[in-house]
Amino acid sequence: MQAVPPALERLITDFQKLPGIGQKTATRLALYLLRRPAAEARTLAESLAALHGSIQLCSRCFTFSETDPCAICGDPRRNERLVCVVEEPGDLMVIEKTGAFRGLYHILHGVLSPMDGIGPDELKIRELLERIRQGGIDEVLLATSSTVPGEATASYLMEILHQAPVRVTRLACGIPMGMDIKYADEHTLARAIETRQRMGE
Amino acid sequence: MQAVPPALERLITDFQKLPGIGQKTATRLALYLLRRPAAEARTLAESLAALHGSIQLCSRCFTFSETDPCAICGDPRRNERLVCVVEEPGDLMVIEKTGAFRGLYHILHGVLSPMDGIGPDELKIRELLERIRQGGIDEVLLATSSTVPGEATASYLMEILHQAPVRVTRLACGIPMGMDIKYADEHTLARAIETRQRMGE
Numbered sequence: 001m002q003a004v005p006p007a008l009e010r011l012i013t014d015f016q017k018l019p020g021i022g023q024k025t026a027t028r029l030a031l032y033l034l035r036r037p038a039a040e041a042r043t044l045a046e047s048l049a050a051l052h053g054s055i056q057l058c059s060r061c062f063t064f065s066e067t068d069p070c071a072i073c074g075d076p077r078r079n080e081r082l083v084c085v086v087e088e089p090g091d092l093m094v095i096e097k098t099g100a101f102r103g104l105y106h107i108l109h110g111v112l113s114p115m116d117g118i119g120p121d122e123l124k125i126r127e128l129l130e131r132i133r134q135g136g137i138d139e140v141l142l143a144t145s146s147t148v149p150g151e152a153t154a155s156y157l158m159e160i161l162h163q164a165p166v167r168v169t170r171l172a173c174g175i176p177m178g179m180d181i182k183y184a185d186e187h188t189l190a191r192a193i194e195t196r197q198r199m200g201e
Numbered sequence: 202m203q204a205v206p207p208a209l210e211r212l213i214t215d216f217q218k219l220p221g222i223g224q225k226t227a228t229r230l231a232l233y234l235l236r237r238p239a240a241e242a243r244t245l246a247e248s249l250a251a252l253h254g255s256i257q258l259c260s261r262c263f264t265f266s267e268t269d270p271c272a273i274c275g276d277p278r279r280n281e282r283l284v285c286v287v288e289e290p291g292d293l294m295v296i297e298k299t300g301a302f303r304g305l306y307h308i309l310h311g312v313l314s315p316m317d318g319i320g321p322d323e324l325k326i327r328e329l330l331e332r333i334r335q336g337g338i339d340e341v342l343l344a345t346s347s348t349v350p351g352e353a354t355a356s357y358l359m360e361i362l363h364q365a366p367v368r369v370t371r372l373a374c375g376i377p378m379g380m381d382i383k384y385a386d387e388h389t390l391a392r393a394i395e396t397r398q399r400m401g402e
Contacts, residue, residue, distance in 0.1 A: 003297035005267040007255045011248040017241065018230050029219050030252070031291045034265055038253035040218065045249035047212040051231070052239035054208045064235055066206040090232045096204035 008034065060131070062107040062124050063089045072096075072104060079103045081138040085128065085157065087111050087145060095143065103141070106131065111149040112156055120156065128157075132164050139167045146173050209235065261332070263308040263325050264290045273297075273305060280304045282339040286329065286358065288312050288346060296344065304342070307332065312350040313357055321357070329358075333365050340368045347374050 004012070008030055015026035033041045057063070058070035065071065072078060072092075082103030086092055092105050108123040120126075131137065142157055144150035154170055161168050174192035175184050184192070205213070209231055216227035234242045258264070259271035266272065273279060273293075283304030287293050293306050309324040321327075332338065343358055345351035355371060362369050375393035376385050385393070 003264075003273060003294045005256050005265055005271075007248070007251050007267060008265060011245075011252055014245045014248045017245075019233050020226070020229070025221070027291060027294065028221070031265075031289065032220050033249070033252060034256060034290075041249045041252050044212075044215045044218075045246040047208070047215045048234070048242045048246035048249070050208050051212055051234060051242050055206050055235060063204075064206055064209060064232075066208060070206075072204060088232065089235075090228060093204045093228065 061105045062109060062127065063092050063105060077102075080136060082141065083128075083131065083137050083139070084141045084143050086143050087150065087153075091143065091145075101141075103139075108144070108153070111144060111147075111153040113149050123153075125157070125160075129160070129164075132161070132166055137166055139169060140164075141169045141171070143171050146171070262306045263310060263328065264293050264306060278303075281337060283342065284329075284332065284338050284340070285342045285344050287344045288351065288354075292344065292346075302342075304340075307341075309345070309354070312345060312348075312354040314350050324354075326358070326361075330361070330365075333362070333367055338367055340370060341365075342370045342372070344372050347372075 011030045011033075012023070012026045015021050015029050016023055021029075033044075054066050055064050056066075056068060058065045058068055058073055060069050060073045063070050063072070067074070079102050083106050084092075084095065084101055084103055085106045085108060086095065087108055087110060089107055092107060095101050095105075106124065106128050108125065108128075110118055110123050112118060112120065112123070128140075132140070140157075140161060142154040144154045158168055158170075172195065173188065174195065175181060175188065181189060212231045212234075213224070213227045216222050216230050217224055222230075234245075255267050256265050257267075257269060259266045259269055259274055261270045261274045264271050264273070268275065280303050284307050285293075285296065285302055285304055286307045286309060287296065288309055288311060290308055293308060296302050296306075307325065307329050309326065309329075311319055311324050313319060313321065313324070329341075333341070341358075341362060343355040345355045359369055359371075373396065374389065375396065376382060376389065382390065
């Protein structure tokens, strides 16, 4: 389009490749940066260029890290007998923010999805079994999402860990904190009733 | 946070400086790029770094351009007797996409906003008057938004152009195309009734 200078057009095209960013948002972001001092676009450019260079996967839990082992696996204050299994490094970050978990992690890097050709071999499941085989782990907390593929992955892990000398647990499902039950969906409400907890526990 | 490698943290922080991008979206974008081949982040970095270097303001209409005059001002097929006044270069891009306008543009680079200290001198209004003074313009189409500051800016321009030898027009306001009038807001509906058009015109 005649109205858009090529350098601007190129940035808009590149922004659009990011997930959840359509043409309108891409245009808005690019025009915003163009109106701001050049240093702001340059800073973002430098952060992007430096991203992959310094980050690798922790060889123990497979999260993104600049060190190996990562800061969590290398922290002696963490409880290494408890391992939380998550889908993605982003899930680890969300759980860390709660401050409610002091064990270690294991990142699967995906969920089982036969339709997309993602079976157990595409995930870090063999590595999880190897960690358990080496011993020293009492409990494996399955913290995959409560989506259909997340539940299927948890069920699969539950099954193959059946014989392992560890306790296998799952994140509790139920009404979100602070939610009026009028607004809870029926599946969540049914699950909350089935897994109801004794007061004071 | 221990869980986030510094290079990732830095990119998340930089993404958050963009308008409409909160911490969750910034984290999602950064993790997405980290999972993708390094070349994708690098391409985006290069587009960002190149952005300001090649783009300047057209000295005639003040849009962003790699040439001066810009491609539109320099196009002899455009009708230079008709000038469309818009708030931002992004508005020009939206109007160009419609293909319904074949005149030239004038970018104000903002709207009047006394609360934010933006008066006529902060916008390219003096330059607009100078273009009109030089002659050759028959019509000025005020295409600022139909927001309160956009309307105020249009009213101000209408007033100072009152004596100028040009016809001053405004974008029509009314029911959006394809909208059921049940869903139109009452101000728009009232305006559409007031400015009703004779069928077949």
